[in-house]
Amino acid sequence: MDPRVVSELKKLLGAEAVLHRPEELLLYEYDGSVEIARPNCVAFPRTTSDVVGIVQIANRYQVPVVGRGAGTGLSGGALARQGGILVPFSRMNRILEVDAENQRATVQPGVVNADVSVAVAHLGLHFAPDPSSQRASTIGGNVSENSGGPHTLAYGVTTNHVLSLEVVLPTGEVVRLGSPALDSPGYDLPGLFVGSEGTLALVTEVTVKLTRLPEAVKTLLAIFDTVDDATETVVDITARGITPAACEMLDGWTIRAVEAYVHAGFPVDCAAVLLLEVDGLRQAVEQHAEDVADVCRLHHAREVRVARDEHERALLWKGRKNAFGAVGRLSPTYYVQDGVIPRTKLPDTLRRINEIGTKYGFEIGNIFHAGDGNLHPIILFDAREEEQFRRAVVTADEIIGFCIEMGGSITGEHGVGMEKDRLMPLLFSEDELNLMRRVRDAFNPAGLLNPGKIFPTTKGCGEIHVRPLPVAGASRA
Amino acid sequence: MEHNPPQTHEDAQREFALTLSGFSATDKPEYEDYSRCVHCGLCSNNCPTYRLWGREADSPRGRIRQMALVDQGRLEIGETFVTHIDRCLNCRNCETVCPSGVEYGKILELARAQIEQKYKRPLTSRLLRDFVYRRLLPRPRRIAAAARFMRFYQSSGLASLARATGILRLLGLQDRERLLPKVDSTFFFTDLGKTFPAQGPQRARVAFFAGCVAQVTFSELNRATIRVLQANGCEVVVPAEQICCGALAAHAGVRDVARDLAQANFHAFRADDFDAIITNAAGCGSTLKEYAFLFAADGPNRADAEKFSAKVRDISEFLVDLGLVAPLRPVPMRVTYQDSCHLVHGQKIREAPRTLIRAIPSVEFVEMALSDLCCGSAGVYNVTQPKAALDLLTDKMNHAKQTKAQAILTANPGCILQLRAGAAIHNTGQEVLHVVELLDRALVKS
Numbered sequence: 001m002d003p004r005v006v007s008e009l010k011k012l013l014g015a016e017a018v019l020h021r022p023e024e025l026l027l028y029e030y031d032g033s034v035e036i037a038r039p040n041c042v043a044f045p046r047t048t049s050d051v052v053g054i055v056q057i058a059n060r061y062q063v064p065v066v067g068r069g070a071g072t073g074l075s076g077g078a079l080a081r082q083g084g085i086l087v088p089f090s091r092m093n094r095i096l097e098v099d100a101e102n103q104r105a106t107v108q109p110g111v112v113n114a115d116v117s118v119a120v121a122h123l124g125l126h127f128a129p130d131p132s133s134q135r136a137s138t139i140g141g142n143v144s145e146n147s148g149g150p151h152t153l154a155y156g157v158t159t160n161h162v163l164s165l166e167v168v169l170p171t172g173e174v175v176r177l178g179s180p181a182l183d184s185p186g187y188d189l190p191g192l193f194v195g196s197e198g199t200l201a202l203v204t205e206v207t208v209k210l211t212r213l214p215e216a217v218k219t220l221l222a223i224f225d226t227v228d229d230a231t232e233t234v235v236d237i238t239a240r241g242i243t244p245a246a247c248e249m250l251d252g253w254t255i256r257a258v259e260a261y262v263h264a265g266f267p268v269d270c271a272a273v274l275l276l277e278v279d280g281l282r283q284a285v286e287q288h289a290e291d292v293a294d295v296c297r298l299h300h301a302r303e304v305r306v307a308r309d310e311h312e313r314a315l316l317w318k319g320r321k322n323a324f325g326a327v328g329r330l331s332p333t334y335y336v337q338d339g340v341i342p343r344t345k346l347p348d349t350l351r352r353i354n355e356i357g358t359k360y361g362f363e364i365g366n367i368f369h370a371g372d373g374n375l376h377p378i379i380l381f382d383a384r385e386e387e388q389f390r391r392a393v394v395t396a397d398e399i400i401g402f403c404i405e406m407g408g409s410i411t412g413e414h415g416v417g418m419e420k421d422r423l424m425p426l427l428f429s430e431d432e433l434n435l436m437r438r439v440r441d442a443f444n445p446a447g448l449l450n451p452g453k454i455f456p457t458t459k460g461c462g463e464i465h466v467r468p469l470p471v472a473g474a475s476r477a
Numbered sequence: 478m479e480h481n482p483p484q485t486h487e488d489a490q491r492e493f494a495l496t497l498s499g500f501s502a503t504d505k506p507e508y509e510d511y512s513r514c515v516h517c518g519l520c521s522n523n524c525p526t527y528r529l530w531g532r533e534a535d536s537p538r539g540r541i542r543q544m545a546l547v548d549q550g551r552l553e554i555g556e557t558f559v560t561h562i563d564r565c566l567n568c569r570n571c572e573t574v575c576p577s578g579v580e581y582g583k584i585l586e587l588a589r590a591q592i593e594q595k596y597k598r599p600l601t602s603r604l605l606r607d608f609v610y611r612r613l614l615p616r617p618r619r620i621a622a623a624a625r626f627m628r629f630y631q632s633s634g635l636a637s638l639a640r641a642t643g644i645l646r647l648l649g650l651q652d653r654e655r656l657l658p659k660v661d662s663t664f665f666f667t668d669l670g671k672t673f674p675a676q677g678p679q680r681a682r683v684a685f686f687a688g689c690v691a692q693v694t695f696s697e698l699n700r701a702t703i704r705v706l707q708a709n710g711c712e713v714v715v716p717a718e719q720i721c722c723g724a725l726a727a728h729a730g731v732r733d734v735a736r737d738l739a740q741a742n743f744h745a746f747r748a749d750d751f752d753a754i755i756t757n758a759a760g761c762g763s764t765l766k767e768y769a770f771l772f773a774a775d776g777p778n779r780a781d782a783e784k785f786s787a788k789v790r791d792i793s794e795f796l797v798d799l800g801l802v803a804p805l806r807p808v809p810m811r812v813t814y815q816d817s818c819h820l821v822h823g824q825k826i827r828e829a830p831r832t833l834i835r836a837i838p839s840v841e842f843v844e845m846a847l848s849d850l851c852c853g854s855a856g857v858y859n860v861t862q863p864k865a866a867l868d869l870l871t872d873k874m875n876h877a878k879q880t881k882a883q884a885i886l887t888a889n890p891g892c893i894l895q896l897r898a899g900a901a902i903h904n905t906g907q908e909v910l911h912v913v914e915l916l917d918r919a920l921v922k923s
Binding site for chain 1: 513515516517518519520521522523527531532533534539542543546551552557558574575576577578846
């Protein structure tokens, strides 16, 4: 990269806001995933015009620009795969306006998801999308990845809660997409940009929809002695036309890891639990909770517990939301997959995942948004052994392959990033991919924004075999 | 500078293979401990310094990664590493939120012990650290002498002179001067060796840990603590030979001094003789409870350390477990509580101080937003990193002001000093007290 890029960035942002020494860049080669890629420099904007300036410099020298929120992503979306300028939005983290009457808020992209809900809780409102990383992940990152979470079953994903966006296009133009109104005429451009994984523009302001906190919430924990009973319960609940606000499953293996951390009273000897939540008007909630509990019992639930108060409810959710991190207690490196299947295929799929694990010699934990058929198998491996990592990737690929066979998809919410670009041809024809490429090229013709993501590169499927090992466990100590 | 990231696994391996670990063999962060971090990043928004600067290098995940890089021989213990490890408050908020159970405080102290062994700080910094950690804190007489000098400065008019002439402002010290504690007229040293009888039937026999600097600046807090214990049926012994707990030294990576102090305390407090060893300083308590961590698992002092630590209780924890029996009179006052980091994150005690506050009749308790985020005091942090400490304090005082509380309660002398400075700088007019001081006020004195 031309060294003038760094000096121009320093002139624009001040020396303190630009990192370029190797030891500084080493801290931006990772995110929450197993991927590794290092930028040539890191630039911290504070305003939209800073972002415009960064994009202009990138254009002048034809270097890639990659946006980054909190770096909690699980597909390498916020990594500079082809080097260039990495742009963390951690210093653009102000809530600009809260309009309680119209139930919306305008925030900078670096605002943390949970902070939005905290800031408006006293108004009886919240921001509904609740990825498990919500305590740390940013609205900008959520928008780029179209994040989901346990409550997307009833509330929808991020795109359903974004009213308008201010973005900086790769040309340096600032445009506002959508409108604060619930529907705006013309193309649904916010819909196009949400989930575009930073390949169309850099987001500099987001107007989000705020949702009323439900009048009543009931959280149930159903405990099962077989995984099949749990998965069949999910199929049955939805077949009866009940839509819980959330329907999460953790298998026994995951529960044991989680319980060691949260002490929520999860039974460590069971095969699976369902964490179910119903919300809405008080009377309806009581009835729905009863109905849900009945279905669980019908499928041989050993026990159905109902959280008695907010404290118990928080504890149950703490277990779920920290599940991935808690796995770190079992192994320093793991690979979380993100696949989707029609929920009616849940029992078959889990059985198959188990078989695949046995075949490759891995124990695989399963934790997922059961209600919408979004699976997160967790494969533990030791990154110090290259062979294990390769085997973990093959295992994961086979699981994803099965998801597609079942009529599902390669990612539910973690994004394609640099993890699954090579799998895209399994889901889309070359014509379909080309159509998407043309959409990208309409906004990002030079390919400077987050290159090497979403679309399979010419290296094709062989590429996985030459990517660096994750570093967490790569110590030689 | 041109830098090409490794593009293949082989490149990456070659890069790892360049050099050996940058850590020396003793007191180093161990792979088994730091590799529990799965870099999920869920800690970042709970880290005060990440919130301030938004830089990975100043986040828990980034600091752990820097340690890993040193261990892998990919980063040297140089200015960059030292800067970011120094900037950590060691508040351990990240530990509270870490789903993987990384014991961050432990590996941070070991990283600092490595800096102590392998990095040559600038001369003034070296001299100062040597003076504070090795010559001042472990020596009660020197603490007393320094305190008398400061008392002279504060009472002779020199202080007002310095303020009035603007010398402090000129030197950029005006805010730091506000952080200085008011030196006590009667040092607590005079109470060492005394035994205070229980009022009413004796329910417990406890040893009181008096602290080091606290004995010249928080003597009244210490006396209040003893009164509250007595009123609740405790005989309180103040062992004469006790000495600084070594927390500040341990946090700074000066582990040999911390070990010496710990051993002196094992000797001074014969743990078998007491139901509990009580401290009113969350920072001390956290270290006292973790003395074992200073000694090798198979070493000769480990058992002493474990025996000692098993008896240590924070005053709030102890009183809640024991149950308050002393009659309390109403204290009509609106108060809020700032969690002391080493109580809530270090010792995992969140409810006990709140329980005590709510036990006082007529006290109106309001929670403050982000009460478990560090106020910037952090031991000597407000001296070593004054700018960051004051920035954190500004946020803290904004939240404190919003509660409209008349008093901010907390659980550690360092936090009290910082919050008092905050109340003065930001003109909030709020009183700052230790929880136990409010309890003392509520005691029905005979």
